[in-house]
Amino acid sequence: MTAQVKPWGGRFKESTSKEVEAYTESISFDTKMYKQDIMGSKAHAKMLAKQGIITQEEANILCKGLDSVLAEIENGTLTWKQELEDVHMNIETRLTEIVGDVGKKLHTGRSRNDQCCLDLRLFTSDALREWSHLAKNLIAAFVHKAEENQGVLLPGCTHMQPAQPVSLAHHLLAYAWMFKRDIERIEQAEKRARISPLGAAALAGTTYNLNPQSVANTLEMYGVFKNSMDTVADRDYVLEAMFTGSVIMMHLSRFCEELIWWANPQFGFVQLSDAHSTGSSIMPQKKNPDVAEIMRGKTGRTYGNLMNLLTTLKGLPLTYNRDLQEDKIPFMDTDKTVQSSLSIMADMLMGIRFRVEKMEKALKAGFLNATEFADYITTKGIPFRESHHITGRAVAMAEERGVGLEDLTLNDFNMLCKDYSIEITDEVYVYLDYYTAVKRRNVSGGTGPISVKNQLDELKNWLES
Numbered sequence: 001m002t003a004q005v006k007p008w009g010g011r012f013k014e015s016t017s018k019e020v021e022a023y024t025e026s027i028s029f030d031t032k033m034y035k036q037d038i039m040g041s042k043a044h045a046k047m048l049a050k051q052g053i054i055t056q057e058e059a060n061i062l063c064k065g066l067d068s069v070l071a072e073i074e075n076g077t078l079t080w081k082q083e084l085e086d087v088h089m090n091i092e093t094r095l096t097e098i099v100g101d102v103g104k105k106l107h108t109g110r111s112r113n114d115q116c117c118l119d120l121r122l123f124t125s126d127a128l129r130e131w132s133h134l135a136k137n138l139i140a141a142f143v144h145k146a147e148e149n150q151g152v153l154l155p156g157c158t159h160m161q162p163a164q165p166v167s168l169a170h171h172l173l174a175y176a177w178m179f180k181r182d183i184e185r186i187e188q189a190e191k192r193a194r195i196s197p198l199g200a201a202a203l204a205g206t207t208y209n210l211n212p213q214s215v216a217n218t219l220e221m222y223g224v225f226k227n228s229m230d231t232v233a234d235r236d237y238v239l240e241a242m243f244t245g246s247v248i249m250m251h252l253s254r255f256c257e258e259l260i261w262w263a264n265p266q267f268g269f270v271q272l273s274d275a276h277s278t279g280s281s282i283m284p285q286k287k288n289p290d291v292a293e294i295m296r297g298k299t300g301r302t303y304g305n306l307m308n309l310l311t312t313l314k315g316l317p318l319t320y321n322r323d324l325q326e327d328k329i330p331f332m333d334t335d336k337t338v339q340s341s342l343s344i345m346a347d348m349l350m351g352i353r354f355r356v357e358k359m360e361k362a363l364k365a366g367f368l369n370a371t372e373f374a375d376y377i378t379t380k381g382i383p384f385r386e387s388h389h390i391t392g393r394a395v396a397m398a399e400e401r402g403v404g405l406e407d408l409t410l411n412d413f414n415m416l417c418k419d420y421s422i423e424i425t426d427e428v429y430v431y432l433d434y435y436t437a438v439k440r441r442n443v444s445g446g447t448g449p450i451s452v453k454n455q456l457d458e459l460k461n462w463l464e465s
């Protein structure tokens with residue numbers, strides 16, 4: 001293509017080198033924003049007519065032409081041209097081919113600098129709305145599984161060591177609350193992303209009598225830019241989205257880590273569905289939790305994407321610099337990862353079989369009722385520090401015999417407490433019961449059944465609203 005054919009080619013005598021064209025193009029990734037670009041152009045054309053800058057008839061022709069371009073893109077007949085650099089110039093050029101010279105009026109009062117910002121702001125906002133929807137589905141899956149497993153106990157851990165019994169429902173709902181906070185973050189980020197930059201033009205605003213608010217209204221955006229230089233240079237809304245996406249992936253990855261351990265036969269707490277595991281090419285017995293591993297692996301890439309754009313932005317003076325074209329690559333990658341991970345995790349969770357017998361066995365092996373015994377003798381009058389010590393000796397005794405604390409006799413217990421004037425009676429076994437331990441923790445937000453029921457109710461109300 002000769003220089004004069006490029007939309008910006010007026011002052012150029014020689015054509016761009018092919019190598020440079022390939023180096024500077026963005027159509028290999030920004031065509032993903034074609035819908036946003038066309039919506040934005042239609043809103044701009046309508047506003048130009050309303051302001052009397054073009055006629056209503058011209059605006060109608062432009063909008064109809066843009067719809068034809070949209071149809072061509074969607075039925076795969078539009079050929080993207082690398083020499084036209086990006087999605088914006090490809091669409092505008094094709095529009096002019098279809099509608100003729102009136103197509104050349106579309107870009108009045110607009111620059112690709114505010115146009116590409118508008119497209120990315122809409123794209124980011126649309127992506128965030130999708131994340132919110134997918135995260136909500138995932139929360140519904142956690143709530144469903146929690147509701148099914150309210151009576152099931154497993155060892156709750158600190159330091160990855162068995163600590164105290166908790167209900168499986170409580171454990172699962174911990175994740176539901178994490179993803180609910182993620183949705184709050186998404187909603188806040190979306191509010192800041194969906195602000196219209198149109199009217200900023202290249203950097204300084206424009207001499208045409210534009211009405212940016214009317215474009216924002218047409219595009220159902222929350223407001224318009226306050227400063228033209230800020231808005232064409234700013235990408236912090238993309239950073240916020242990528243941070244939010246990184247936190248979502250981090251939450252997913254922590255659950256993946258648990259599933260990977262739980263699927264190990266030495267834990268055996270879960271059986272993953274065949275659809276969400278794979279086999280080994282050499283070891284016939286293996287059923288690997290690859291999906292969870294890949295999700296954990298992809299999490300690092302989303303952190304990298306955030307660092308990628310932060311680094312691109314740190315040295316850029318105002319206003320638009322072409323470096324900014326690189327903003328879309330990390331965001332689109334994070335978007336794809338977040339969407340597929342949220343969706344796959346919801347399916348994977350629904351397909352999990354929890355193995356209650358294995359969880360119960362693990363409770364016993366871990367002396368998870370030790371705190372209960374210490375608390376019990378403390379309420380009988382032994383100072384807690386002493387109770388802690390005596391319980392430690394009880395655990396050592398049970399361990400030596402290869403039994404649980406609840407298998408020690410009343411004699412054993414009374415012997416251990418002989419320095420204190422207390423008597424341990426049969427009721428101790430009630431306190432040592434794992435289910436009692438959980439039932440007694442009904443403090444708001446605790447693992448007790450009333451607390452868990454309240455959590456379920458609150459989450460279900462929120463899901464329905």
Ligand code: ARG
Nearest residue numbers: 026086112113116322324325
């Ligand atoms: N493809 C460019 C981007 O994504 C569009 C803006 C280009 N503006 C310019 N003056 N070269 O950032």
